[in-house]
Amino acid sequence: MFDYTVRRLLIAVPTLVIISLVIFLVLSLAPNDPMAQVPMTVPPEVKEKMREALGLGQPLYVQFWKWLVQFFWIEPQVFIDYYFGTQFAEDKLRVISWQTRAPVMDTVVERLPQTLWVVGMSYVVAIAISIPIGIYSAYKQYSVFDQAGTFVTMVGYSIPPFFTGPLVIVIFAVNLEWFPSTYDTLHKVVDWDTFVVQIKQMVLPVMVLAIQGTAQISRYMRSAILDNLNQDYVRTARAKGLSESIVILVHVLRNSMIPVITVIALNLPLIFGGAIITEQVFKVNGIGQQLILAIYANDLPTIQTLTFIFAFLIVGMNLIADVLYAILDPRIRYE
Amino acid sequence: MNKTKNKEEILYQPGSSYWGDVWLQFKKHKGALVGAILFFSIVIAVMIGPFLWPFEPNGIDIRSRNQGPSFLHPFGTDQLGRDTFARMIAGGRTSITVGLAAMFLAIFLGTLVGVFAGYFKRLDGLLMRFTDLFLSLPLLPLLLLMMFLFREPLSVAYGPEKGMFILIVVSIGITSWMPTARIVRGDVLALKQREFVIAARSIGTPDQKIILRHVLPNILSPILVSATLGIANAIITESALSFLGLGFPPDFPTWGRLLNDAVDYLQLHPERVMWPGLAISLTVLSINFLGDGLRDALDPRIRGR
Numbered sequence: 244m245f246d247y248t249v250r251r252l253l254i255a256v257p258t259l260v261i262i263s264l265v266i267f268l269v270l271s272l273a274p275n276d277p278m279a280q281v282p283m284t285v286p287p288e289v290k291e292k293m294r295e296a297l298g299l300g301q302p303l304y305v306q307f308w309k310w311l312v313q314f315f316w317i318e319p320q321v322f323i324d325y326y327f328g329t330q331f332a333e334d335k336l337r338v339i340s341w342q343t344r345a346p347v348m349d350t351v352v353e354r355l356p357q358t359l360w361v362v363g364m365s366y367v368v369a370i371a372i373s374i375p376i377g378i379y380s381a382y383k384q385y386s387v388f389d390q391a392g393t394f395v396t397m398v399g400y401s402i403p404p405f406f407t408g409p410l411v412i413v414i415f416a417v418n419l420e421w422f423p424s425t426y427d428t429l430h431k432v433v434d435w436d437t438f439v440v441q442i443k444q445m446v447l448p449v450m451v452l453a454i455q456g457t458a459q460i461s462r463y464m465r466s467a468i469l470d471n472l473n474q475d476y477v478r479t480a481r482a483k484g485l486s487e488s489i490v491i492l493v494h495v496l497r498n499s500m501i502p503v504i505t506v507i508a509l510n511l512p513l514i515f516g517g518a519i520i521t522e523q524v525f526k527v528n529g530i531g532q533q534l535i536l537a538i539y540a541n542d543l544p545t546i547q548t549l550t551f552i553f554a555f556l557i558v559g560m561n562l563i564a565d566v567l568y569a570i571l572d573p574r575i576r577y578e
Numbered sequence: 579m580n581k582t583k584n585k586e587e588i589l590y591q592p593g594s595s596y597w598g599d600v601w602l603q604f605k606k607h608k609g610a611l612v613g614a615i616l617f618f619s620i621v622i623a624v625m626i627g628p629f630l631w632p633f634e635p636n637g638i639d640i641r642s643r644n645q646g647p648s649f650l651h652p653f654g655t656d657q658l659g660r661d662t663f664a665r666m667i668a669g670g671r672t673s674i675t676v677g678l679a680a681m682f683l684a685i686f687l688g689t690l691v692g693v694f695a696g697y698f699k700r701l702d703g704l705l706m707r708f709t710d711l712f713l714s715l716p717l718l719p720l721l722l723l724m725m726f727l728f729r730e731p732l733s734v735a736y737g738p739e740k741g742m743f744i745l746i747v748v749s750i751g752i753t754s755w756m757p758t759a760r761i762v763r764g765d766v767l768a769l770k771q772r773e774f775v776i777a778a779r780s781i782g783t784p785d786q787k788i789i790l791r792h793v794l795p796n797i798l799s800p801i802l803v804s805a806t807l808g809i810a811n812a813i814i815t816e817s818a819l820s821f822l823g824l825g826f827p828p829d830f831p832t833w834g835r836l837l838n839d840a841v842d843y844l845q846l847h848p849e850r851v852m853w854p855g856l857a858i859s860l861t862v863l864s865i866n867f868l869g870d871g872l873r874d875a876l877d878p879r880i881r882g883r
Contacts, residue, residue, distance in 0.1 A: 262715060269723060397870075401810070403818065519718055519719070550723060
């Protein structure tokens with residue numbers, strides 16, 4: 244098990260380096276001038292100096308190497324300094340945003356929890372709803388519940404988050420006035436009442452993302468359980484007198500989770516894409532919204548860092564999925 | 579007993595062809611049939627609509643702005659008095675054209691990568707690593723990035739609308755070929771071991787001929803299914819980009835752009851969000867049902883039962 248995890252980790256590292264190279268190349272090959280906003284009255288030699296100050300005059304591989312060092316060597320030191328009070332990173336150059344002139348990672352650390360909370364909660368909700376639906380509709384295949392469930396999941400799968408977002412705002416915020424339509428980011432949880440307010444403002448964004456997730460997961464859950472229900476081991480389990488709930492909830496469910504976890508991991512880019520849109524609709528100050536702001540402000544270091552953080556999250560979650568896969572299916576560990 | 583009788587019935591059915599059988603199975607899936615009819619009616623409506631409808635999508639009539647649905651303007655008018663129905667037709671035209679074009683590009687790339695990876699063993703490892711890498715890329719951020727970076731040079735080179743069209747189609751195409759490549763590779767790997775391919779190779783048929791004549795026709799059905807689902811994916815992606823304000827220019831309507839404009843008036847005119855949202859959702863839903871039915875109809879294990 245330990246061996247397997249280490250091997251997976253070792254594959255993830257080069258993947259991340261190549262992804263960061265791809266992002267870097269897309270950004271640097273683009274015919275885009277960060278000096279475009281500088282007034283025309285500034286003489287060319289001053290502009291040239293400003294370019295150099297931004298690190299743009301050097302060859303590409305030097306720029307890439309510098310970014311790698313800043314991101315993987317200096318930024319972790321800053322974290323260690325912050326938590327242990329050491330001085331490793333003092334006076335070292337960090338990734339600076341062109342927009343705010345502050346280190347990019349400081350803003351990211353402020354904003355990342357909101358994104359992770361919304362995405363994580365939506366996954367919890369989606370899994371909690373879709374697994375029972377998937378099990379029941381597979382168990383009662385072609386029943387009314389199954390037919391209705393298939394139709395509803397198909398609808399949920401087809402409605403994109405940028406439509407469900409405004410839709411739930413119209414229904415729950417404008418007409419019913421149950422939940423606020425925007426996310427108040429300055430809100431702090433100190434006691435029970437503020438906690439209730441926090442839950443209330445998270446309901447709509449989580450709902451939008453969870454609709455998408457539920458539809459996908461329950462579809463795959465259903466077909467995975469259907470595949471397993473006809474297997475020999477199910478007949479054996481029933482033949483030796485196990486109760487129906489143990490057969491389904493222990494034997495079949497565990498085996499059916501394997502393809503479902505793959506699907507959850509493969510759909511992560513989609514869910515993070517949905518999170519960017521949801522943050523935009525509900526004005527959540529997560530990293531998705533920051534990415535859009537940075538794109539509009541032509542802030543290349545922030546764009547680069549944020550895109551990479553999305554890649555990092557996706558690769559990291561895939562790694563967790565791989566490890567879960569091995570826990571559920573012992574054969575995979577010895578491949 | 580019953581089974582053999584059925585078999586004989588099938589064997590002696592008059593005039594049954596491959597596509598005839600596929601159609602018979604497809605007809606049984608009611609959802610797919612409704613989806614197909616709905617999708618083709620939407621396509622026909624947006625293609626011939628502009629010639630029949632009297633209003634221009636960009637015709638400003640400031641005196642009749644912010645109207646609700648009426649006989650003259652069935653979907654109402656927007657804040658500049660432009661007819662929403664005309665804009666919906668024009669938007670649908672763009673969205674569906676982008677969807678189809680991006681799907682063709684994605685299917686072409688996916689089939690290419692899949693066939694090469696499945697057929698040539700030396701390329702397999704490399705190409706599949708490449709596919710896995712693309713699958714773990716953060717796609718929406720990268721697409722936004724490409725929109726932002728290449729928008730101006732392409733607008734200058736080909737004009738604002740054509741340049742944007744090329745940019746959107748190409749970027750959606752090169753970020754959504756991966757599922758097709760995986761499916762095609764799996765099928766090609768299985769086909770390579772079949773007798774007719776081995777026979778073709780033993781009489782010295784060149785690889786190129788084997789791929790074109792024996793492999794490609796046999797993987798047509800998974801390609802068709804993923805092409806159908808690819809249209810839905812491309813329409814959603816294009817709308818997402820337009821919704822975030824990084825798609826087509828503002829005066830050029832698409833469904834995502836109309837949705838984005840309507841969100842600003844969410845409190846006053848909530849019904850405006852419905853038209854483009856419903857159009858996108860209905861189109862995608864009908865395509866998904868169509869793809870589902872097609873998958874069943876093209877699967878020989880399900881067909882004929």
